[in-house]
Amino acid sequence: MDPVYVFTDAERDELFSVLASVAKSPYEDYPAFSAAVRDVVDRDEVPGFFQELCTTVRTERESGESDAHVLRNCPIDEEIPLFDQEDPVADKYRKKTTFVGETFLELFGQLVGTPLLAYETRNNGDFFHDVYAVNRYTGTQTQKTDSELFFHNDRTAHPVRADFLALLGMRCPEGDLIFTGFADGRDLLTNLSDEVQATLRSPLFITPFDRYSRDSNTSQTVSEPHAVLENHHSFRYYDTRTRVAPGAGVDAYEALIALKNAIVKARKRRHMILTRDLFVLANQDGLHSRDMVEINNPERARQRWLLKTYAFRDQAAADRHADKWMDGVVGRVAD
Template identity: 65%
Template structure:
């Protein structure tokens, strides 16, 4: 993918200076951290080019022009610590003393009008999480493995799911070719008949909870029966895992096969996240994957670290889940 906007070095440094003024820890007090970023906006300290770039992305989302965008050469923290792979979260808490990457993601979310979402049972309820290899998940189908990922939505089985995902490249080894694939829901619909789409909109399907979710909440096993297609072109699907629910009619299985064929045929975008890239894409209006195209040094490839946020589509969508907020923290849900 071509970047939607590439910051000059001077623009990057100017934005970095503004973000460095946010010293509240998002891991100790997210609401205070978020307010500090809002204060930057209110004081007029956000560079105009960045606000204009995000406004352009927002306009493309609303018009349906694109659901995936890259901002290149964004500021990240001056010191990016090396995290161990046994417990990278604890290591991050101990070593990461600045929050430029987090402030960048928070600012992007605020300007885009997409409030952040967090899960109380994952990463201590943090709004900023890490896509990084964790030793105990090696070879498993989770973002915390060191392997590839099939096309999917994040948190497919969960009742509250992000509308958008944003990733910032904190450490992306130059010699290793790892790509994020993305296929828009619109592209899938173009390869499905009207009858197939109608069947996919019925609650004939189930999705097992991912291994990381099950480890954090032993009561989670499999989702309720759900449709695969929702709204106009939203899709709820985890390839090789989502299957037909018991007692569903025979045509459900045939249509699931048709969806798998459509996924192979549909036009795809692929982006190699570089250090300093901010890559934001629709989680429900598309599917994404991880493809390891060329790995020359497996240990170096395992050091890849992306800072990640989940976000709601807009303020109104967030408010639909207000009864689920944990301890009164807006955006933190308990599933």
């Protein structure tokens, strides 16, 4: 994908200075951190070019022009540490002492109007996640794997799911070709008959929780029966994992096969996230994947690091889950 915007070095450095002025830690006190970022906005310290860019992204989403955008040459932390891959989250708490990348993602979310989402049982309730290989998840279908990821939306089995994802390239070796694929839900619909769509809109399907989710909460085994197609073109689906619920009829099996065929046929966009790239995409109004096209140095590829956030479509979408907030922290759901 071509970037919708490429920051000049001068723009990047100007925005870096603003981001670096936020002294709060997002891992120690997210509400205070978020408020500090809001203060930067309220003091009108955000450069106009970034405000205009965020307005463009929001407008293109609302008009339906695009649900996937790439920004290039974004500001990130000056020091990008390597983490112990036995427990990289704990190691991040020890080694990462600046939070420019996190502040950039928080500011983007605030200006685009997409409040961040966190899960109480995942990464200690953090609002900022790491797409970073963990040794025990090698070969699994989780964001902590060093393997490919089939077409899916994040947290498919969970009752509260993000509308948008943001992936910020913190360390992305260019010698290993790893692409993030995106299939827009509207393109999937073009290959699904009205009859199949009607079946997919019925709660005839289930999705087992991924291993990382089960490790975070042992009570999570399989979702309740759910529809695969919601709203106009929202999909709740994980390829190879979502399956027909017990007792569902032949129509459900045929509809699931039709969806698999539609994914193969659909127009797809693929982007190789570079260091300093921000790739933001719809989580439910489309499906995404990780395609490992050419890995020349497996150990180097395992050290690839994307900083990631989940976000609601808007404040109204967040407010619908207000009864699930944990410990009064807006956006952190019991899960």
